[in-house]
Amino acid sequence: MPQLADIKHDLSVHQITQTDLIFCAAHNTAADAIQLMSEHRIGSIIICTDNRPVGIITRGDMIDLVQQGGDIHSTRVDQFMSSPVITVASDESVDRASEQLQSHNLRHLVVVNQHGALFGILSETDVVNSQGIEHDLFLRSVSDIANKNPLRLPLNLTLQQAIQELQNAKQTALLVTREQQVFGILTAKDVIDMLAKGLMNTQLGDCCADDLISVEQDQSLYNVRKIFRQHGFQHLAVKDSQGQISGLISYHDILQSAELDYVHRLRSLLNERDQALEKSTYNLKLADRVIDASMEAILITDNKALIQRVNPAFTEITGYQADEVVGKKPSILSSGRHHADFYTEMWASLEHNDQWQGEIWNQRKDGTIYPEWLSITAIKDDNGVISQYAAIFSDLTEIKKSEARIKRLAYFDELTRLPNRKLFNDRLQLALGYAKEHQHRVASVYVDLDFFQRINDLYGHEVGDLVLQEAGRRIENLLEDGDTVARFGGDEFNLILTDVDDYQSLTGFLNQLIHAINQPILIQNHKIETTVSIGVSFYPDDADNAENLLRCADAAVHQAKDIGRNSFRFFSSEQHQQIHSRYQLGNDLLQALTEDQFELYYQPKVCAQTKCPVGAEALLRWKHPSLGFVSPDQFIPLAEDIGLIDKIGNYVLCEAAKQGAQWANEGIEVPLAINVSAKQMLDPNLAKRIINELEYEKLPPHLFSIELTETSFLHCLEETQITIKELRSTGIQVAIDDFGTGYSSLSYIRNMALDVLKIDRSFLINIEQSDIDRTIVSSIIDMSQAMGLKVVAEGIETDAQFRRLQQLNCDQIQGYLFARPMPALEFIDWYKRQQSLT
Secondary structure (H helix, E strand, O other), X not given: OOOHHHHOOOOEHXXXXXXXXXXXXXXXXXXXXXXXXXXXXXOEEEEEEOOEEEEEEEHHHHHHHHHOOOXXXXXXXXXXXXXXXXXXXXXXXXXXXXXXXXXXXXXXXXXXXXXXXXXEEEEXXXXXXXXXXXXXXXHOEHHHHOEOOOEEEEOOOEHHXXXXXXXXXXXXXXXXXXXXXXXXXXXXXXXXXXXXXXXXXXEHHHOOOOOXXXXXXXXXHHHHHHHHHHHOOOEEEEEOOOOOEEEEEEHHHHHHHHHHHHHHHHHHHHHHHHHHHHHHHHHHHHXXXXXXXXXXXXXXXXXXXXXXXXXXXXXXXXXXXXXXXXXXXXXXXXXOOOOHHHHHHHHHHHHHHOEEEEEEEEEOOXXXXXEEXXXXXXXEOOOOOEEEEEEEEEEOHHXXXXXXXXXXXXXXXXXXXXXXXXXXHHHHHHHHHHHHHHOOOEEEEEEEEOOHHHHHHHXXXXXXXXXXXXXXXXXXXXXXXXXXXXXXXXXXXXXXXXXXXXXXXXXXXXXXXXXXXXXXEEEOOEEEOOOEEEEEEEEOOOOXXXXXXXXXXXXXXXXXXXXXXXXXXXOOOHHHHHHHHHHHHHHHHHHHOOOOOEEEEEEEEEEOOOOOEEEEEXXXXXXXOOOEEEOHHHHHHHHHHOOOHHHHHHHHHHHHHHHHHHHHHOOOOOOEEEEEOOOHHHOOOHHHHHHHHHHHHOOOXXXXXXXXXXXXXXXXXXXXXXXXXXXXXOOOEEEEEXXXXXXXXXXXXXXXXXXXXXXXXXXXXOOOOOHHHHHHHHHHHHHHHHOOOEEEEEOOOOHXXXXXXXXXXXXXXXXXXXXXXEEHHHHHHHHHHHHHHO
């Protein structure tokens, strides 16, 4: 498609205007105007008053007047002229004139000078010819635009009749025929000539010449136009392929066709231009909105680095309003932190690469120094010369804070601000490497606060956190340069001591450490006292790598706890075998579940008054393939430590529920109890899993109970309360096991919803010999029964113990006196025999 520049030239209207005009006054008659048109062979006349155009009339206007019966001799031209006249200034561009012709749907414009006086007349044809229409004329033929159905009239008709037919047909020319053959052409010009001579009743044969000139229908319009110009005609007959006159073509048809093509192209290009301008305007507005809405600050300067514009984000970040910085240089933001070389390199990069980006420190209006990420781009004009600079920057303050926080979280404990496990391990590796190179010893010290959970339970976790912070501070204050204290989590601290070749000095340090932590801590009007258990291992004496060194310190701290706490113990050679055995057993425990090495044994419970069996406790037994039966006291704590207790507990639940349901289906209802550890109680879905399992096995809830130790109430009181409430709501009973060995036992009985209380065997062993134990047991039974709890005495082995408990009105008995734990088949046989005896 041609561009606008291809068809529009830098022409003024006066360059193509027809200035040789024929005009008349408003008072002249139509006959006067017809005479002028005929004499000067023109198609229109301008009507002027005082040399100013007031109207215009054409041949068509004259013919309309005659056809309507108007008297051309008495009708003044101002009575039927077109007025007011659409004018265009002579110094206006041809393009602007073309737009006026289109907008007013006109074919002529009257041209006036700068004073409004008549200058000439401009037709649409003049405009089209000025643009160069040859290309369009070459591409089209006569048949494309010819009138293929012209008006045909016999030559014996009068001019008056012909005018009527022309008007009815709305045509400007017709073919005159003689015996069906075309004789000549009658045009509007011929009509005007006849009107000027007053020959209205002349026959058509006398009005037109008989020298008919025709063109072939397949000729190009370009060649036809040459014929028109050669003969000075306005109309030509058109021959078809058989040589017969088939149509009529006028010079106006050619120009109009070219005009239509031109106008179409012009309008299309003008529309494209308008759309491009509209899109450009939209894009500029959009760019403005984007700049203003940007969360990043944007600053635009001229080529001399004087600020021209800033956006709202700039004000938000820097504190400067736009009117405070426009016209100034960006150096108003300089923080003074960067050397002059920094800015020299920045401008050098802009000069060579047209851009620069990096981190920079700037200053807000209030004087605050802040980091920002800055990108500067040089903007060049069409000649490649820098005209502006655009800078975009964002405030890095929060990002810097986040990075610092992430770094702290990665390497430091958030509560105590001490190194965490990761940083501790890195420093321990460095310390061991140095010790190996220089043949020194390194000590790993494991510090554990004794009974720290009590502090959380009594005073709350907020106070507990403050105690941990203070303990960490006291430990850190005792360390020498090069030593490290870290908090791995909970109430555990780990130390790296690098100067430990002097055994006596190390012992003094450990005593000093215990003394420092033992000092009372005053928090929120509370005087809190703590003790500590410490385990120590040495490199290279006890272990040759960091992992084993920590493991040895852990074993030593357990020994310190076993001998009464608030002390320290060094890792001993005897503990090597214990550690090996413990971790080997842990590996074996991982295989026990998958290799079906577990089995449930059942220990009966009997009525203290009738000796009739009333239920059983399901106890887990592990038959190791090489070690034989492993005591639960060994593998249950180990399972808790290595995270297997949930899987093992789920095994016990499923097996017990399945076995109880099987017995119930056989007509033997055996109430079963399983043990649940404190760590299992931390699972919020525990109650749901138990209930779902009973429903799956179709075991009635009243035949099932769980036994908890007081540790559950100590470490996870809230979770335990929720779980107990959910279980008891379905009919599942809850028992507290080993009662009397924990802490605050009476408060649990009073505040927790329980069904059964089991007295620990430690109170029952000497119940015959010890008045104190007998009194305690009697009090427990009376108190429990008064609160609606059933009491179970466990660990009963003698008749004397049994009779005494009968006297004290104990509800149920469990112990070797009646039966040891048995496999399922052996137990159910025993159970049925005992039921038949009673």
